[in-house]
Amino acid sequence: MADGAQPSPEARPDKSREDTRRDRPVERLNGASFIHQVALAGVLVVLVTVASLLLEPFTGYLSIALLYLLLIVAAALKLGRAPVLILAAISALVWNFLFIPPHFTFYIDRLEDAMMFATFFVVAMAMGHLASRLRSSEMAERRRERRTAALYELAHQAAFATDLETGLGAAVSLIASVSGAQAALLLRRKDHTLSELAHPASSFTLSEREKTAALWAFDHPSQADGFIGARGDSSARCLPLQGRTAVMGVLCVRRAPGKSLDRGETELLEAFAVLIGLILEKDHVVEAVKRAEVLEASERLRRALLDSVSHELKTPLSAVQAGIDALGRQLGGDEEKRATLREVQSAVRRLRRVIDNLLTMTRIEAGVIQPKLDWCDVAELVQAAIDLAGDGVAEHEIAVEADHDLPMVRLDQALIEQCLYNLLLNAASWSRPGTTITVRAALDGDRLTLAILDEGPGVKETDLRRIFEKFYRASDAPPGGTGLGLAIVDNFVRSHGGSARAANRETGGAEFTLTIPVETMRAEALEELA
Amino acid sequence: MSEKVTALIIDDEVQIRRLLRVVLETDGYRVLEADTGEQGLSDIALRRPDVVLLDLGLPKVDGLTALRRLREWSRVPVLVLTVKAGAEEKVAALDAGADDYVTKPFDSPELLARLRAIQRRSSTEKDEPYFQAGHLAVDFSSHTITVNKQEVKLTATEYALLKVLAQHAGKVVTHKQLLREVWGPNAEEQSQYLRVYVNHLRKKIEAPNAKERLLRTEPGIGYRLVLPTGGKP
Numbered sequence: 001m002a003d004g005a006q007p008s009p010e011a012r013p014d015k016s017r018e019d020t021r022r023d024r025p026v027e028r029l030n031g032a033s034f035i036h037q038v039a040l041a042g043v044l045v046v047l048v049t050v051a052s053l054l055l056e057p058f059t060g061y062l063s064i065a066l067l068y069l070l071l072i073v074a075a076a077l078k079l080g081r082a083p084v085l086i087l088a089a090i091s092a093l094v095w096n097f098l099f100i101p102p103h104f105t106f107y108i109d110r111l112e113d114a115m116m117f118a119t120f121f122v123v124a125m126a127m128g129h130l131a132s133r134l135r136s137s138e139m140a141e142r143r144r145e146r147r148t149a150a151l152y153e154l155a156h157q158a159a160f161a162t163d164l165e166t167g168l169g170a171a172v173s174l175i176a177s178v179s180g181a182q183a184a185l186l187l188r189r190k191d192h193t194l195s196e197l198a199h200p201a202s203s204f205t206l207s208e209r210e211k212t213a214a215l216w217a218f219d220h221p222s223q224a225d226g227f228i229g230a231r232g233d234s235s236a237r238c239l240p241l242q243g244r245t246a247v248m249g250v251l252c253v254r255r256a257p258g259k260s261l262d263r264g265e266t267e268l269l270e271a272f273a274v275l276i277g278l279i280l281e282k283d284h285v286v287e288a289v290k291r292a293e294v295l296e297a298s299e300r301l302r303r304a305l306l307d308s309v310s311h312e313l314k315t316p317l318s319a320v321q322a323g324i325d326a327l328g329r330q331l332g333g334d335e336e337k338r339a340t341l342r343e344v345q346s347a348v349r350r351l352r353r354v355i356d357n358l359l360t361m362t363r364i365e366a367g368v369i370q371p372k373l374d375w376c377d378v379a380e381l382v383q384a385a386i387d388l389a390g391d392g393v394a395e396h397e398i399a400v401e402a403d404h405d406l407p408m409v410r411l412d413q414a415l416i417e418q419c420l421y422n423l424l425l426n427a428a429s430w431s432r433p434g435t436t437i438t439v440r441a442a443l444d445g446d447r448l449t450l451a452i453l454d455e456g457p458g459v460k461e462t463d464l465r466r467i468f469e470k471f472y473r474a475s476d477a478p479p480g481g482t483g484l485g486l487a488i489v490d491n492f493v494r495s496h497g498g499s500a501r502a503a504n505r506e507t508g509g510a511e512f513t514l515t516i517p518v519e520t521m522r523a524e525a526l527e528e529l530a
Numbered sequence: 531m532s533e534k535v536t537a538l539i540i541d542d543e544v545q546i547r548r549l550l551r552v553v554l555e556t557d558g559y560r561v562l563e564a565d566t567g568e569q570g571l572s573d574i575a576l577r578r579p580d581v582v583l584l585d586l587g588l589p590k591v592d593g594l595t596a597l598r599r600l601r602e603w604s605r606v607p608v609l610v611l612t613v614k615a616g617a618e619e620k621v622a623a624l625d626a627g628a629d630d631y632v633t634k635p636f637d638s639p640e641l642l643a644r645l646r647a648i649q650r651r652s653s654t655e656k657d658e659p660y661f662q663a664g665h666l667a668v669d670f671s672s673h674t675i676t677v678n679k680q681e682v683k684l685t686a687t688e689y690a691l692l693k694v695l696a697q698h699a700g701k702v703v704t705h706k707q708l709l710r711e712v713w714g715p716n717a718e719e720q721s722q723y724l725r726v727y728v729n730h731l732r733k734k735i736e737a738p739n740a741k742e743r744l745l746r747t748e749p750g751i752g753y754r755l756v757l758p759t760g761g762k763p
Binding site: 307310311314315316317318319320321322323325326329330352356372374375376377380381383384387408412413414417521 | 556634
C-alpha cells in the first residue's frame with residue numbers, strides 16, 4: 001500500500017464494510033461506560049438500602065418503596081437506559097427481599113403487598129424508561145447545538161479571516177476543539193491536481209498510505225466518505241472538500257488515540273469539509289477576479305502607451321508628408337528642386353514603412369492583434385495588396401496567376417493584405433527593376449495557398465530557416481528594411497492557424513508561400529442564402 | 531465655382547493645421563482653424579464651413595464626442611483624420627455620422643479626393659439620373675447599366691447595391707449602411723449576403739482586364755465605389 005500509487009482494494013472504502021466500521025466504535029464506547037454505570041447503580045442501591053434499613057423501624061416498609069422510586073428517577077437523569085432498568089429491577093427485588101414480610105425471602109404473603117410490589121415494579125420500569133428518553137433527547141439537542149455553534153464558529157473564523165492561511169488554521173484548531181481529532185489539509189494546485197504537501201495549517205503529517213487515500217478521495221469525491229485503513233493505527237478519514245463546481249482539496253482527520261468519532265462528530269466533520277470547500281472555492285474565485293483585474297489594467301496601460309507612441313510618431317510624419325505635397329505643388333517646373341523633393345519623399349516613405357512595421361510588431365507582441373475573420377474575395381485581396389504596394393512595385397512587372405473560380409474565403413483581409421504587401425515589397429527590393437513578380441493564389445480543399453515568386457538571387461540555404469525571425473536580416477540583404485516585414489507575415493499567417501515558408505525556385509529566384517486553412521463559400525451558396 | 535469653399539480644420543497639432551492650410555489653400559479652399567473640439571463646434575455654428583476636417587485624437591472633448599454632438603444639429607460633411615490603422619475607430623466614427631476618413635500620415639491628393647467626394651453628397655441627393663465612373667455608366671431612369679458601352683444585366687439586389695454605392699461614389703459605405711439600405715433594417719447582421727452580392731456585382735461591373743478597380747473593399751469597414759481621376763458625375 002505504501003509503495004503503490006494506486007490504492008489497493010483494502011484501502012478503498014466500500015459501503016457495506018464501512019457501515020459496520022462506523023457502528024462498532026459506537027458500541028464499544030457504550031460498553032466501556034456501561035460497566036461503569038452499572039457499578040454506580042449498584043453502589044446507589046446499597047446506599048439507599050442501608051438508609052432504608054435505618055429508617056424502616058420509624059416509617060414502615062411501604063414508605064421505603066418511595067425512596068427506591070426517588071433513586072430510580074434521579075438515576076435516570078444521569079445514567080443510560082439499560083443501567084436504569086437494571087437498577088429498577090434490582091431495587092424491586094431488594095425491597096421485596098429485605099422489607100416486604102416475610103423478611104429475607106422473595107415470597108410475598110399478603111395480596112396487597114403483592115399488588116404493591118407489582119405496581120412498584122411497573123412504575124419503576126416506566127419511570128426509568130421515560131427519564132432516560134428525556135435525557136437522550138436532551139443530549140441530542142445539546143449535540144445539535146454544539147454542532148451548529150461549531151459550524152457558525154468555522155464560518156465566522158475561516159470565511160471572514162483576512163487571508164486564507166489564518167482561515168484554514170482556525171478551521172484545523174476548531175476541528176481539534178470539537179472532536180479532539182487532528183486535521184491535515186491537502187489543497188488543489190493551480191494545475192487542478194492534488195498537492196502532495198500538506199497545507200502548513202495541518203496539525204499532523206500524513207503517512208504515504210494516508211496520502212494515497214487522500215488522492216483517491218480527491219479523484220472520487222462522490223464515493224469517498226469513509227474511513228481508510230481501519231486496520232492498524234493509520235485511521236485518518238479523508239473527506240473531499242467539495243466546492244460548488246470542483247473539488248478544492250481533501251481534509252484528512254486523524255482521531256485522538258483511544259478515541260473514536262461518533263456519528264454526530266462524523267456528520268459535523270462532513271459539514272466542515274463542505275464549508276471549507278466553499279471557502280477555498282470562494283478564495284479561488286476572488287484570486288481569479290483580482291488577477292483578471294490586474295491583467296486588464298496592465299493591458300489598458302499598454303494600449304494607451306502604444307496609442308500615444310503611435311500618435312507621436314505619425315503626427316510629425318503627417319506634417320512632413322503634407323509639407324512635401326504642398327512643396328511639390330509650389331515648385332512648378334523646377335526639375336532640379338523636384339528631384340531633391342523626390343528623394344525626400346522616398347526617404348519619408350521608407351521611414352513610414354519602418355514605423356509601421358515597428359508599431360505592428362509591438363502590437364503583435366502586446367497581443368492586441370486578433371484576426372477578425374470575414375468573407376472575402378481572393379482575387380480582390382490580391383489586387384488590393386498590389387494597389388497598396390503602389391510605387392514600391394511600379395518598376396516591376398506583376399503577374400497574377402489565380403484560379404478563375406476561387407470561392408469566397410473567410411479570413412482577416414486587412415492582415416493577409418498586409419502579408420502580401422510585405423512580400424511584394426520584399427520581392428521588389430531583392431529583384432532588379434523590369435523583372436517579373438508573380439502572385440499565385442490557389443485553393444486546395446480548405447487550404448488557401450498564396451505565393452509570391454521573384455526573379456532575384458534567391459535565398460541562401462543558411463538563411464532559409466531563419467528568414468522569418470524577428471530582426472533577422474539575410475547576410476546579403478539590400479539596404480533598407482529592419483528585418484521585421486517577414487516576421488510580421490509569419491505572425492499574421494500563424495494567427496490564422498497557417499504557415500509561411502520560403503524556398504528557392506528551380507529557375508532561380510525566391511518563392512514565399514503562405515498556407516492558410518480557411519472556410520470557403522461557393523457562389524452557389526448564394527441561391528441558398530437568398 | 532465662383533465662391534470659395536470654406537474648410538474648417540479641427541486638430542490640436544499646430545503643425546498639421548498649418549500644413550493642411552497650405553495644401554487646402556493651394557487647392558482653392560478658404561481655410562478656418564480650431565484647436566479644440568469645443569472651439570470647432572462653435573466655429574461650425576457661427577461661421578458655417580462647407581466641409582470639416584476633424585482629428586479624432588483631440589484632447590479633452592475627443593473627436594468622436596465632438597462628432598456626435600455636431601450631428602445633433604448639423605449635416606455639414608465631415609472628414610475624419612485618425613492615426614489608428616485598425617477598423618474599429620473608423621467604423622465608430624462613420625456610425626457616429628462621419629462621411630469618410632483618412633489615416634495619418636495621408637497623401638494630400640488622396641485627402642483632397644476624399645474632401646471632394648464628401649461634398650458631392652448634396653448634389654447626388656438631387657436625384658441625378660446618370661452616373662458615370664470610368665468605363666461604367668448607369669442610367670437610373672431606365673435602369674440600364676453599361677460597361678465599356680455594352681449593356682450588363684444586374685439582378686434586382688445587385689442593382690440596388692450599385693445604386694447605393696453610386697449615390698455615395700468616392701465615399702466609403704459601411705457594411706451596416708449597405709445592409710440596411712438594400713436588405714432593410716433587420717438585415718444588419720447578415721454580412722455574408724453582402725460579401726456574395728458584392729463579389730457578383732464586382733465581376734459584372736469591372737472590366738476583366740482593367741487596371742483600375744471600381745469597387746474597393748475597405749477591410750472591416752465597408753466598400754467604396756472609386757471615381758477614377760477626373761470622372762465626375
